[in-house]
Amino acid sequence: MPLAEIAGFDEQFMRKLEYLALVSKRFSGQFKAERRSRKLGSGLEFADYRGYVAGDDFRYLDWKTYLRLGRLLLRLYEEEEDLPIYVFVDCSQSMAYGDPGKLEYAKSVAAALCYIGLANLDRVRVVAYADGIRSELAPQRGKSQIFRVFQFLSEITTGGETNGREAFKMFCTGSRRRGLAVVISDFFEPGGFEYGLNMLRYYRHDVFVLQVAAHEDVLPRVRGQVQLVDSETQQSQEMTVTPALLEAYRREMDRFSEEIRRHCVKYQLGYVRTVTDYPFEDLVLQVFRQGRFLK
């Protein structure tokens, strides 16, 4: 039996990843200009000229220009470097809610993004967090490492409350290269989602926010006299769910999502919102269109 299947990702899923990888090549070309590295170094692609100063490497002097102009100019090349991609998967207890569960959906999306990142020879790191960092996969590079990613994702289980601030703080205080931080979460944080995202932003990461909501989060089926129990805190609340209350909840859900979106727009963070019954491959394409994920 293939390893992917053992890890919970079947052949069909793999075929979808292959497809996404192909599509990502086209997107890569489209967004290449926007994702040019700012560092100049010993790459193959010519970037610019500058005047020679003492100590520069003679090998990069442009002798033909010296013969024509009589000036010593140094050829500059773009330095090719891999992109660190950090995929943060929220595994708090609330991510178990829904049918299918939000965590399962988040795992699928994370796997797809990791696959594409690995296929582009980026350095991919997966972090499972809730009230802190619960587990972390060491940086992986190369397409062949995808099965490790699968294995890691399949071992993630839900538990605890969401505390992005604490988790991202713990992550950033370590020695990390700046990179693309993809945060996949429902963002139901009692302390607020802003602190955690700001923490990543402060550390100069390029943040991409993926809000995952279950269908039941958006359109609850609950009616009548109920005792609602929070899956994270186990706190209960008795209430009479009337159509008016349901409508108020839906408005609150929309307002909550809009709040996240505005925060992302304000700080130029990538943002996509999805519901678990939305096909994940379509979602990944939507991420591509944001232009942040691919070089």
Next chain:
Amino acid sequence: MSFLSLTALQAFLFALVTIGTVLALFFLKLHHRRVLVGSALLWQKVLHDRQANSLIEKLRRLLSLLLALTIALLIALSVGRPYFTASEAALQPVVIVMDTSRSMDASTASGQTRWEMAVEEARRILDAGHFAAGVMAADTAGRVQTTVMDDPNAVLEAIGRMRPFSGSGRFPELPSTNARTYFITDGVAPPNGVPADASVVSVFEAADNVGITAFEIQVDPTSTSGYTAFIQVANYSETPKEAAVVVAGVGGQRVVRGANLTPGGIWQEALDLAGFEGGGIQARVQAAGDRFATDDVAFSYLPVRGRLNVTLVTRELDGYLETLLRLTPEVELTITSPAALEESVSTDVYVFDGVASSTPPERPSLLFGVADVSWLPSARALDTEIEISSWNEEHPVMRFVPLYDLGIDAATVVDPAGLNVVAASGNTPLIMVNENPGGNRTVITTFALDDSDFAFHLGFPIFVENVLGWFSGETLAETSGLGEIEFPAGTVDISQLDGTPLDASPRAGGAVVELNEPDLLTATANGRRIRVAANMTDPESSDINGTPLADVESGSTPLPLAGNELWFYMLLAATLLIALEWWTYNRRITS
């Protein structure tokens, strides 16, 4: 206000139990289902935003309880069909008058009789209304009439005792002028005195009927049997009918005729009863689709022929009287003179022609002319201006004896004290009969045969036949309609043709029996036998479709369903409140 006839305490307990039940159910209803959600964060936020309305939320629960209580009470109270009695209509007594005329026995296409439909209509009225001022029922026969009662069931029970009746009907006396009156009828035989404001509830439905409208046995000297039976059958259907007419005697004799009748057509025939033995005769008509049975049968009586020893006492032979007696089949004639007259036990009847015995004869006697003897009324004068003014066709001796053109030159004026005058000329008796109990029957004509053309008259042989039959006790049956049949004083042992005795009620010096089906009754009065053929040979009664209500829809009269009824409005209010409660609180949605 009235509610199920409960006392105040019972009503209070009823309401208490209802409220207690609702409260228990309400708090049972407050059970909360446990529902796990991913995060209650947003729910708490929503609830927090609605905290400002918390008072309204509490009121909502209270209102919900009040609504539930109101709904339950409305439904529970509506079961008792409460109503207000304050309106003018509710204060009127209701009178249900049932038409018990004979035509109500006609059956309808559904198999029900009109009477059964009428009872259903009465039940519908009683079920539909409330009668704070009481209700009563009466029939048009004048036999059943309740008082004004509060209990519709008692009224219905009284209606159950009513039956269609063959007698003449009359509209009952109403208890008050402001009563709401419902007259349930087929309109065929409307009684007199129906109030103009009465609501007529029609139960009429057209029904085919072929019935006997006449059946009589008559003396017929031209017939070899001496009697003929006249029968008339009429078709009151809207379609032509083929009918079989059967006349049968007790001895098994039988005459069958076929009759083709057009709508409204009549078939009639005089049947020679030769070969019939004396006794009861039944006529029956059979036609397909006939829905009224009462007029399908009629009865009569053929006198039993026995030998009769008749002694004719005369000074000189009168050719006509002698010949007539000789030709009469059952008569054994002996002729004698007054001087040779001797009382003989072998003589059944004496016929005196212008003479009389010196003492009252020991046998029934027919005397032509008033002789000067002590036991006969004494002559006062001689009336030569005879103009026949009256005769009693109902008397057995005068039946079928027309006297229109009878010519009498002179008659003796006598005092008919104690005698029954059955034919007279002004104050001058012409024919008298003695039918006093205890005495021999006597028929006296105050004129001699020689002083009149009676002997040449068509009715003379019928008269003689009638007299002989009356003397022997074997006369044609008296005829009567159905319903109450009166018998003279002293009548006992009234029985039907099959021997079933009938109970007679004393009335006005006589006796009355009630008969609703055709029959031949036999009774004994003062030692003499009386036969009465009771038939419904009345064309008007047989015309069961002759009604002004033919175009009126059955049961179309509005019922006394009152706007006073509250239960309907209570249920309507409960339904609206349930809808409001569901809409507002949505408690009953659990999925």
